[in-house]
Amino acid sequence: MSHLASDRTKLLARVRRLKGQIEAVERAVENDAECGKILHLVASIRGAMNGLTAELIEDHLNHHIRDEADPDTRRKGTDDLAQALRTYLK
Amino acid sequence: MSHLASDRTKLLARVRRLKGQIEAVERAVENDAECGKILHLVASIRGAMNGLTAELIEDHLNHHIRDEADPDTRRKGTDDLAQALRTYLK
Amino acid sequence: MSHLASDRTKLLARVRRLKGQIEAVERAVENDAECGKILHLVASIRGAMNGLTAELIEDHLNHHIRDEADPDTRRKGTDDLAQALRTYLK
Amino acid sequence: MSHLASDRTKLLARVRRLKGQIEAVERAVENDAECGKILHLVASIRGAMNGLTAELIEDHLNHHIRDEADPDTRRKGTDDLAQALRTYLK
Numbered sequence: 139m140s141h142l143a144s145d146r147t148k149l150l151a152r153v154r155r156l157k158g159q160i161e162a163v164e165r166a167v168e169n170d171a172e173c174g175k176i177l178h179l180v181a182s183i184r185g186a187m188n189g190l191t192a193e194l195i196e197d198h199l200n201h202h203i204r205d206e207a208d209p210d211t212r213r214k215g216t217d218d219l220a221q222a223l224r225t226y227l228k
Numbered sequence: 229m230s231h232l233a234s235d236r237t238k239l240l241a242r243v244r245r246l247k248g249q250i251e252a253v254e255r256a257v258e259n260d261a262e263c264g265k266i267l268h269l270v271a272s273i274r275g276a277m278n279g280l281t282a283e284l285i286e287d288h289l290n291h292h293i294r295d296e297a298d299p300d301t302r303r304k305g306t307d308d309l310a311q312a313l314r315t316y317l318k
Numbered sequence: 319m320s321h322l323a324s325d326r327t328k329l330l331a332r333v334r335r336l337k338g339q340i341e342a343v344e345r346a347v348e349n350d351a352e353c354g355k356i357l358h359l360v361a362s363i364r365g366a367m368n369g370l371t372a373e374l375i376e377d378h379l380n381h382h383i384r385d386e387a388d389p390d391t392r393r394k395g396t397d398d399l400a401q402a403l404r405t406y407l408k
Numbered sequence: 409m410s411h412l413a414s415d416r417t418k419l420l421a422r423v424r425r426l427k428g429q430i431e432a433v434e435r436a437v438e439n440d441a442e443c444g445k446i447l448h449l450v451a452s453i454r455g456a457m458n459g460l461t462a463e464l465i466e467d468h469l470n471h472h473i474r475d476e477a478d479p480d481t482r483r484k485g486t487d488d489l490a491q492a493l494r495t496y497l498k
Binding site: 333334337340341343347350353354356357358360362365367371374375381382394395399401403405406408 | 416420426431433437448450452465468471472484488489496
């Protein structure tokens with residue numbers, strides 16, 4: 139990754155928040171919670187997922203593509219992003 | 229929830245698989261993995277999230293709405309679903 | 319459909335607004351507009367699409383499922399919705 | 409845009425196909441078609457929208473970023489993409 143450490147700390151906090159949301163769904167299913175409540179928990183995760191994806195792509199664009207002077211490194215960064223977006227938008 | 233136990237077991241397996249995918253992202257960020265790899269892991273989660281959401285909504289439609297004879301219970305089930313979809317599609 | 323006429327008018331206005339947004343993309347591509355501008359136009363359509371989908375599902379839930387006393391009509395309405403959501407979340 | 413003419417022809421065909429799908433929804437609402445049918449038409453548009461978005465981003469990455477030697481042009485291309493993705497993933 140080799141991002142700025144500050145970006146990495148922010149990213150890690152976001153990933154852990156998302157994990158916490160999934161764990162809340164897991165507990166709700168285990169405890170046989172009301173279906174409406176589980177639906178609500180799952181629907182809320184989508185925003186967190188999109189936010190994480192957006193932040194990650196933006197970090198990647200800024201650190202591996204935008205100001206990357208070496209053409210080969212830049213091409214690799216661009217191709218990695220293109221492939222991830224193809225999976226995401228499939 | 230009060231779904232069939234078989235639905236619940238399937239649902240729990242799906243939630244745990246999704247948690248495993250998030251944990252793989254967490255480890256990759258902690259270990260300073262290549263950014264392209266992290267992007268790929270995150271992009272793949274979207275399909276799992278959509279699958280979980282689709283299964284949950286389908287279970288909810290089948291168990292709390294479709295064959296629910298009591299109008300009040302059905303209305304509650306419908307309103308829960310409408311609210312979750314509003315959050316999801318926001 | 320057989321929705322309330324007011325719902326239908328609102329829905330039609332939304333569909334036409336969305337068509338106008340697609341036509342703006344069409345013109346931009348025809349006129350060889352800047353790629354950044356086209357990207358921006360396309361990205362904005364997603365919100366409109368989600369809004370249309372949410373409104374349509376909510377109308378469907380309210381008029382064909384929520385207060386539908388006839389079990390067969392209700393089952394058909396529920397199955398139509400389940401199938402559409404499966405396509406949407408695929 | 410200044411893309412290869414072949415990319416532009418392909419892109420335009422895709423935009424027009426999408427417009428055709430929206431017009432089918434418009435006609436269905438005007439003719440008071442069955443709600444289940446309208447739901448199905450709208451749900452199918454999402455795949456076409458994602459395909460268009462993916463193609464556009466890939467063209468943009470390839471023609472304005474990947475092999476762009478001029479740092480300023482490349483920065484502008486990268487910033488345009490970042491902004492579009494922020495809107496898309498909001």
